[in-house]
Amino acid sequence: MSKLCVEPRVAVAVLDEMLMPYISAGRVTVLREHVPVAAATEGDRITEVVVESTRTGERTTLTAPLIVDATELGDLLELAGVEHVIGAESQAETGEPYAAPVADPRDQQAITWCFPLEYRPGEEHVIDRPASYDHWKTHVDPFWPGPQLSWEKIDIHTMKGRTNRIFEGDMDAVGLPDLWHFRRIRARTQFDPALISTDITLVNWPNIDYWEAPLLGEGADRELALRRCKELSLSYLHWMQTEAPRHDGGHGYPGLRLRPDLTGTGDGLAKTAYIRESRRIRARFTVLEQHIAVVDRPEGAGAERFADSVGVGHYNIDLHPSTAGVNYVNLEVYPFQIPLGALIPVRMRNLLPANKNIGTTHITNGAYRLHPVEWSIGEAVGALAALCLAGRTEPHAVADSAELTADLQRLLTGTLGVPVAWPEDIAVTRPSQARKGPTPVYALPERRV
Numbered sequence: 001m002s003k004l005c006v007e008p009r010v011a012v013a014v015l016d017e018m019l020m021p022y023i024s025a026g027r028v029t030v031l032r033e034h035v036p037v038a039a040a041t042e043g044d045r046i047t048e049v050v051v052e053s054t055r056t057g058e059r060t061t062l063t064a065p066l067i068v069d070a071t072e073l074g075d076l077l078e079l080a081g082v083e084h085v086i087g088a089e090s091q092a093e094t095g096e097p098y099a100a101p102v103a104d105p106r107d108q109q110a111i112t113w114c115f116p117l118e119y120r121p122g123e124e125h126v127i128d129r130p131a132s133y134d135h136w137k138t139h140v141d142p143f144w145p146g147p148q149l150s151w152e153k154i155d156i157h158t159m160k161g162r163t164n165r166i167f168e169g170d171m172d173a174v175g176l177p178d179l180w181h182f183r184r185i186r187a188r189t190q191f192d193p194a195l196i197s198t199d200i201t202l203v204n205w206p207n208i209d210y211w212e213a214p215l216l217g218e219g220a221d222r223e224l225a226l227r228r229c230k231e232l233s234l235s236y237l238h239w240m241q242t243e244a245p246r247h248d249g250g251h252g253y254p255g256l257r258l259r260p261d262l263t264g265t266g267d268g269l270a271k272t273a274y275i276r277e278s279r280r281i282r283a284r285f286t287v288l289e290q291h292i293a294v295v296d297r298p299e300g301a302g303a304e305r306f307a308d309s310v311g312v313g314h315y316n317i318d319l320h321p322s323t324a325g326v327n328y329v330n331l332e333v334y335p336f337q338i339p340l341g342a343l344i345p346v347r348m349r350n351l352l353p354a355n356k357n358i359g360t361t362h363i364t365n366g367a368y369r370l371h372p373v374e375w376s377i378g379e380a381v382g383a384l385a386a387l388c389l390a391g392r393t394e395p396h397a398v399a400d401s402a403e404l405t406a407d408l409q410r411l412l413t414g415t416l417g418v419p420v421a422w423p424e425d426i427a428v429t430r431p432s433q434a435r436k437g438p439t440p441v442y443a444l445p446e447r448r449v
Contacts, residue, residue, distance in 0.1 A: 005185040007116070007200065007262055008270075031060065036071065039080040044349045046080050066385045066395075067351050070378065072272070073216060074279030074357035082348050083282035086216045088324070088362040096289040096363050097296065098317075098329055105217040107324035107362060109276035110209035111225075113233040115269040116185065118200050118257045119167075125257035126241045127234060136235045141211070143327040148232065149239040153206040156318075156330040164205070166240070166253070179205055200259060204274060206320075208233045214323040216279060229273055276320060276356075276369055283359020284399065285341025292336040292367060293317060302428035303334035308405050309420040310380035310412060311338035313373035317366040333367050334429075335422040338377060340408070343384070344399045352395060354381045379418050383411050 022028040031051060037059070038050040049062045069076035077084040088107035091099040100107060137149040145161030146152040155162040166179045179201070186200040210229035215222045242252040258268030265271055290296045291304035317331040342359035345351055353359075355377055356369040367373070387408050388394055398404040412418040421427070 005183065005202070007185055009262060009264075034060070036075050036079055039076060041080055044347050046076075046348065046351055049076065049079075065350060066388060068354045068381055068385065069351060069357060070354040071357075072275040072278060072355075074281075074353065076351065077279045077281060077353075077357065080348065080351065082351060083346055084279045084357075085282065085361075086279055087214070087277075088322075094286075094288055094361050094363070096361060098289055098293075098331065098363055099361065100326075104324050106214050107322050107326060108214040108216060109322055109366075110211040110320045111215065111229055111276065112204055112209050112274040113226075113230045113269050114202055114204040114208075114274050115233060115237070116200050116259045116262045117203050117237070118198050118259055119180070119253065120198060120255040120257055123255045123257070126254050127238055127258065129238055130231050130234045132228070132231045133235045133238060136232055137239065141321075141325070143321060143325065148207045149236060149243075150207065151245065154321075154328055156328050159328065164207075165247070166244070167247075200262070203233070203237070205236075208236050209320055210273075211321045211323050211325075215275070226273055230267075230269060233269060234267070277362070277365055278355075278357045280357055280361075280365065281353050281359055282346045283342050284344045284346060285339050286359045286361060287336075287339065287342055287364045287368065288361060289317065289331070289363045292333040292364065294332040294334060297334060300428055302422075303336040305421075305427075306337045306339035306341075307402075308340035308399065309337035310340045310343070310384070310408060311373075311376035312336065312419050312422055313338060313368060313370070313376055314422075315367050315370040315373065317363060318370075319363070319366040329363070329366065331366075335427050336367065337421065338368070338373070338380060340380075340384075340399050340405060343377070343381060344395055349394055349396055352381045352385065354378050376418070379416065380408075380412065383416060383418070384408055387411060 019028055019030065023030060033054045034051040035054060036049055037052045039046055040048045046067045047063065049067060050059055051062060052059045067076065074084060076082070086108070087105035088100040088103060090103040091097075091101055093099075093103065137147055140147055143154075145154065151164045151166075152161055153164055154160070164179055168178050180199065181201070183202040183204055184199055185202050186196070188196055188199050210225070210232050212228060213225045214220045215225050237256065237258070240252070241254050241256050244252055246253070260266060260268040263270055297303065312335065314333070314335040316333055317329065319326075319329040321327055343352060355374040356365060358368065358377060360368045384395055384398060387398065387404070391404075393404070398408055409420050412420055
């Protein structure tokens with residue numbers, strides 16, 4: 001949903017090119033399509049991790065002085081017995097005004113099975129009607145303005161129902177970008193029209209958020225939830241192709257076409273679901289709502305400054321509807337920092353979290369889970385691992401030493417060019433005042449009591 005959008009295979013090609021010199025030199029080994037299935041520990045250390053090929057079932061045992069968990073769901077945390085949190089903490093535990101009154105492990109953000117879509121007017125590309133189509137077409141959740149197979153959604157700025165439109169001119173104009181241009185990943189206007197005459201958009205829209213059941217925790221059936229999530233996406237596509245109201249009074253866009261060649265999958269959907277919330281480590285330091293939310297900070301103070309900052313980020317606390325039936329929570333935040341303490345497990349000495357599995361809460365995960373912030377976390381973890389290996393030390397020792405923490409910050413800012421603080425004029429400015437154009441109005445949800 002930004003101006004930096006590309007086809008998935010283009011991004012993969014760029015990453016492969018960056019890695020190739022190290023792969024050629026034998027310094028990096030890439031095991032594609034492998035998942036962790038077991039881990040062994042001795043005391044407070046992971047001694048080995050077993051990964052399995054999803055194609056052949058062959059298992060490989062990995063050993064290393066430091067292990068980084070970059071899985072989408074924090075799978076190593078469970079496999080290695082690392083202390084972690086699932087779902088929502090209680091208000092009594094965190095003191096966060098928007099935290100749940102009672103801790104709820106099932107309060108996990110919706111997941112989404114995305115897919116790239118091309119539009120070829122006049123052509124017929126209608127997919128088969130999914131088995132659960134009628135369920136998604138008729139079922140209405142209490143917090144949603146209608147069935148998910150519709151153009152209706154919740155407006156996070158007003159928390160009221162709003163009608164989307166897929167193309168310019170479709171439905172009622174609402175002053176916001178239409179869905180097609182919202183996450184367009186290929187624009188025909190940037191190419192020779194004799195070669196490319198169509199756009200491609202990425203469907204990651206509110207109506208395909210799956211919130212019926214969680215992926216994690218006691219009693220969760222991950223495979224069932226993933227299957228249902230995929231069926232919802234395919235049902236929405238079938239609805240758009242056959243029954244969706246058009247602005248000209250007709251119904252359906254049969255020319256909407258899946259592009260399995262872009263995803264490398266048989267069904268044309270993404271290889272995996274988009275996960276917004278994973279297991280989170282019990283960390284030496286946990287980032288709270290009070291550290292970053294504008295509504296909880298003194299006027300003009302900006303977000304909390306952390307002396308051990310190893311990165312920056314800026315995105316609203318954006319919680320999608322959850323598997324516990326909680327609607328959107330959207331809180332404006334100041335540009336924030338990533339504290340080193342949030343990357344350090346309370347006990348495990350040689351494990352580092354590398355994305356949305358760091359020491360945040362269910363609330364602040366809504367801001368730290370965004371991809372640019374995850375990338376910044378990954379850069380910090382990579383630098384920390386390199387520093388530890390070069391100095392024959394460990395992450396806890398770096399966090400315990402102001403001198404070593406400063407060395408890490410210099411490595412990030414000097415050698416790697418990674419900022420660990422925002423410029424003062426940005427850090428202390430209300431985000432809405434710093435934006436150009438109309439100031440958005442956020443209708444905050446009622447504070448829970």
